Amino acid sequence: MTAAVVEGTRPGWRRPSPLFARIVRMEIRHSTFVWGLPLLAVLFLFDPFRTASAYPDLWPLRATVVLNKFWPDCVPFAAGFSAWAGSREGRRHVFDLLGTTARPAWTRQLCSFAGTLAWGNAAFGAGAAVVYVKTATSATWGGPPIWPVVAGAVALTAVSALAFTLGALFPGRFTAPIVAVGIMVVVLEAFREAVSMSGGPVGVLSPDGAVPPMDSGIFYHVLPDVSIVQVIFFAGAALGAIGLLGLTPRAGGVGWRGALAATSAGGARLRTLATAVFAGGVALAVGGFGLAGTAQGTVLAGTQIPLLHGSGSGSSAERPIPYTPVCGGSASFPVCLHPAYRSYLGPAVKSFDLVMSELAGLPGTPVRATEVAGQALPAIVLEGSADGIVAGTPPVYEFSMDDALALVPDPAQFQDGFEQDIAHAVIVGPLGRLVPVPGSGDTFEPDTGNPAQQAVLNGLLRAIGSQPYPGNQSAPIAGAAARFAALPTATRHAWLVANLAALKAGHLTLSQIP
Amino acid sequence: MSAADSASVTRARHVAPSAAGSAWVAATHLTWLHLRSRQVPAALAALAGCAVVLWAALTYHWWHGAGQAATELPMIIEGCAAAIIAVTAHNPFGEPERATGRWLPFLRLGTALALCGAAVGLLALGAAAAYDPQSRVYLGTGILGVAENVMGFAGVGLIVSLVTGGLLAWTGPLGYLAISQFALVANYSEPLTWAARPATDRGGWITAMVVFAIGLAAFAIRGPRVRPSGE
Secondary structure (H helix, E strand, O other): HHHHHHHOOOOOOOOOOOOOHHHHHHHHHHHHHHHHHHHHHHHHHHHHHHHHHHHOOOOOHHHHHHHHHHHHHHHHHHHHHHHHHOOOHHOOOHHHHOOOOOOHHHHHHHHHHHHHHHHHHHHHHHHHHHHHHHHHHHOOOOOOHHHHHHHHHHHHHHHHHHHHHHHHHHHHOOHHHHHHHHHHHHHHHHHHHHHHOOOOOOHHHHOOOOOOOOOOOOOOHHHHHHHHHHHHHHHHHHHHHHHHHHHHHHHHHOOOOOOOOOOOOHHHHHHHHHHHHHHHHHHHHHHHHHHHHHOOOOOOOOOEEEEHHEEEEEEEEOOOOOOEEEEEEEOOOOEEEEEHHHHHHHHHHHHHHHHHEEEHOOOOOOOOEEEOOOOHHOOOOOOOOOOOOEEOOOEEEEOOOHHOOOOOHHHHHHHHHHHHHHHHHHOOOOOOEEOOOOOOOEEEEEOOOHHHHHHHHHHHHHHHHOOOOOOOOHHHHHHHHHHHHHOHHHHHHHHHHHHHHHHHOOOOOOOOOO | OOHHHHHHHHHHHHHHOOHHHHHHHHHHHHHHHHHHHOOHHHHHHHHHHHHHHOOOOOHOOOOOOOOOOOOHHHHHHHHHHHHHHOOOOOOOHHHHHOOOOOOHHHHHHHHHHHHHHHHHHHHHHHHHHEHHHHHHHHOHHHHHHHHHHHHHHHHHHHHHHHOOOOOOOHHHHHHHHHHHHHHHHOOOOOOOOOOOOOOOHHHHHHHHHHHHHHHHHHHHHHHHOOOOOOO
16 A cells, blocks of 8 residues: 555545646736736726616616626736736746646646636626626516626637737737737727628627617517527637647647647647647637628527527527516506516606696597517607507507617606607607608608697697607797697696597697697 | 957957047947837837738728717727837836936936837828828827827826836726727716817816826836836
8 A cells, every 4th residue: 555545545635636726726826917907897887887887777788788898898908918928938938947847838828828817707707797786686577698798708718818829929028918909909890890780790709799679688588699609609719729829839839740640759649639629619610600600680589590590490589578567557547568677667657647647538549558579569660769659449559668768768758758659649640651762661751740730739748848749849839839838737638629630630720729 | 258359358448439429329328228128129110010000990991980989999009009118118127227327217218208209100100101081091080189199098007017017017008098998989078088088178188198297207217116026
């Protein structure tokens, strides 16, 4: 029995941690990334956290901040410090000194890379956690999306691996800032591609992209296809960079010579492994890029990659999410919202109550208000910049919170939108119409009503404290509107009961408005 | 030392210049050694690279948008130039260099100023080479914006070098650059985000120049931090 075995059987003996883990722990403790943490924290508070706090408290929307705002913050730091760590041996001219170590250069470099990566991804994870915890305290429906965090972490790993390899290949004091800025420029250009909606693979692969509609992930499942393809591509890029590090002799790797011969002498196992990692990485990256090129936009479920579903049809993925609406308001005019918007039920009911107190009992007045998905509303609503539309028998006001709420919600605008829509529908009629234009699709022609209708509409809105309906605001119309608004509520309502049919038919003139 | 070496030294003594000339030669030699120890020639090459990138970005329309949004990419390039200047702050000799004489603060000051001038000049050259108003190819902020950003960012870098050491001073311009990018996109207009304000904004210029002056003065007098690792 050897001494080692005897020692191993002693009570309380702890098996020593593997060498790799111990070196990684040392690298983490001595990583220069610590210098970047205060700056990163300032950046996080300055923009991502501020933006997320201002957004409506919807999980899918606030989660976009993780990739659209915080991820680009982390990129220059992850790239810069990784390049810095990668260039360490070359910068200090210690290749000869380290040439006699028991482990190959690749192992050493991977430990250093892992130490830097741990800090980068920990910072990214911490930022995402803060955004999610903040959202959890106010969101009324749903849960934290995991895919943005996974895709962001893998993309950050790829950025770090690429920067580390560049640092190892071109060591020097200027490498870190140049690599950081270079990768920053690439990220910016990819972002431009993503927001330009060109549909190209670069735009699809960019983690940093456009803010999706507010209803995204609320009424219909959003496919994780884009995130999956991003993970495939960036995992490939990371592996490719790491494999390259192990192969290139410039960075202390085993060398390319005989890379494809598994039995070649001198570091054959290492060369085989590095070659396999490099080849696997390149294959994954090329595959991810190819998949991104097949992306198709769907109306309800975001971007779809048909090959990931084994079929070419896009509609099969558009699955509605079951929910029980939350309702408020009076029995005569219930207002129902998706539970994700529960915190806006009170302001919505207040807004509807004001306008319904003026219009109750008039023909064409809706009997209830119901929120629907933005994409379910007719195109005329979007074209007319309205929040919803009064339709059906009995009339129902169907609206979308996507249109009613701004990204940074404005309570006044939120209230006015509903009031304007309903008052316009009752007094004037439809929002307008889409007129086909040869060669350029449909053009929206708004129906703002004749001068008498505009005066009554704006007078009514003024009486309930809302902004005038967008359109003609000439002095005679404004004067008539002011007169109408100054009438007692009962008088105004009685006049509308008696004259609404004639007014709506266009038989009344401005001078006939009381 | 061999006899031949000895003869060579003796010959050199015989042809030594006069006292005044000797002072100039020594000063030039000292300056050159200082510049080389800071890798200024490599920094100039990197700054020239920034100018080439600016030229390419302008010529090939690497960005979209107009007005302030069009300054996003030039600002990144200016930030890179400032980071390069900040990194030249590193002193490879460590603490002993501080005992070498009274010229060190002036050498630091002169090097930083010269590199800022070179950066502004090279970037202006890059922008001028791409200038084509008929094709709407020109630098939106003009040379004023380049000078303001390069000097302001470099000021941040020099201040950070006092804390982190010269080699990590690039983190300052980069962090500030990221803040300015967000300020630009989100139309923030706090005085401290001068880079996001128009190049003709007086408040922005004052802030940038104050930061640059503080950074330059502190850096010239104190020098970058010398860490135990030598970095």
